[in-house]
Amino acid sequence: MRSSRRKFLKDSALLTSSGLLAARWVQAGEAPVGRKLKLRFAIASDLHYGQQGTPYEKMTDDLVDWINLEKQGRGLDLLFLNGDLTNDSSQALLDLRDKHLSKLDLPYYCIKGNHDFVDEQPGSPTESWEAIWGYPSNHCITVNGYTFVMADTSAPHHAGTYLAADRQWLAKQFEQHRDAPAIFALIHIQQRKHGVQGWPRHGVYAEDQVDKAEAVMDLLESTPNLRGVFHGHNHLKTGMWVSGEQRYFFDSHVGGSWGAAKGYRIVEIDEDHRMGTYQVNAEQGGELNRNLLV
Template identity: 40%
Template sequence: MFLKRRSFLQLLPAIPALPQLHQKSGEGKAARIALRFIVASDGHFGQPDTDYKTFHADLISWVNREKLQKGVDFLFINGDLIHDDPTLLYDFKSTISNLRVPFYVSRGNHDKVGLDVWQSTWGYPTNHSFAKGEYAFVVGDTSNEKGEYVCPDAAWLRTELAKYGEKKGIFVFLHITPAKWTVNGIECKEVIELFEQTPNVKAIFNGHDHDQDSTKQYGKKPYFFDGHFGGNWGTAYKGYRVVEIYEDHSWQCYQYNPTAAPVLNTFSGKG
């Protein structure tokens, strides 16, 4: 007796998912995604009078769901991991380890830990970089152990950007934006001019300003804000930003509200 088709298929081993195709805004054909990552910031683990454990559980659930449904190569948490108390860092790391994707972090002004503690906790310094295939990711420190606002180290940034000069694109992460276009931004003219003068810098991602989820432009370079996923102030929703890089080296970026499901502030970049 022959099995019905459905019954037969149920006996087959699981087939790996095909490479994901995504419809880019304004285009009539699908494009293949080469790299997809998420940027979230300002969880403020341990902040008094906030439901910070739920905030973090929600982020972990959202990112793990994205991994299953659409694919995520890594998550970047762009500063203010904890809220002032250095002893919270271990609990934050333990909590975030429930992610099913690799993750990287930057130091924010509320991450009041010393350089040695940061290094021993994460295995890399507050200024660091990493590469994924044809793309590089540069992380600049914008604070210190006292929680002061500081411009990122321009000399270090210059060296790192030059190191990745042959990459198709560089994406930069800074907790505090280096331009005074938000209430909580700081003016770092040398830094923003350095980005503007580096052709393969594709975008700069900022946290810190919980009430900002938009795109700002300096010259040809976009600066993206992702609101917040924790803390006690900011946008009315808690969310994150998604970046999708395609095999033709074009890319797309959008802000996402996982509770109401709208895609916000979409930006399309060229290769």
């Protein structure tokens, strides 16, 4: 594991018609993160709590145990759950919150995924994302000077499509935090359509959303202090995608019935703002990859 971690791997290299490298999957050598960390956080996604035919209770308990062990061991400041917390049930959001996530030993934040639905009934405990979690589905926080922008890409119940993030809202957050040492964006659905510049499956695809999503991509790739974009949704991907000098990270999945090894992603920042990230194979132990955030 240690030797493979230090080896440069390239899962795919994709050329444009001009012959220039447009984007690629990369796994780089170990990040030079200092021993004294200013911030250490985790990202996990796709719990699919409540999906029939899966041991969703156990898989969720496993996640809570993994994250609490990280907290007890090397330390962990917060956790982001990057979408598809549940599997098409508003009641499951409450069960997940009260039966499982309440056992986490650190603060956590939830991003709305395409399987996360509220019932929109006035006065209901699941009337809205804010009624459940205490903040809206488009939400921004600052921790130790670093900014985290959480964007909603989910459509209404059973709409069967993926949405572009709200570019206007994103641009406002990026402008307000332009002096932050780093911004991180958490967006469940990748904003580039499958196949464009070689991007993988499960991105925005509806005709009325593709152009809007490309405008979001332009914004992401023109924000100087945006140091990483984190996606869930694609259960098969655990690595980093580079496009327009921006880095996009995937964290596999925790639950559901398909995908790569279950796990989560760690991001570490030292006092000099040097940043590194790696994917944890939580089922078997060890790291799958390690990359710089530059």
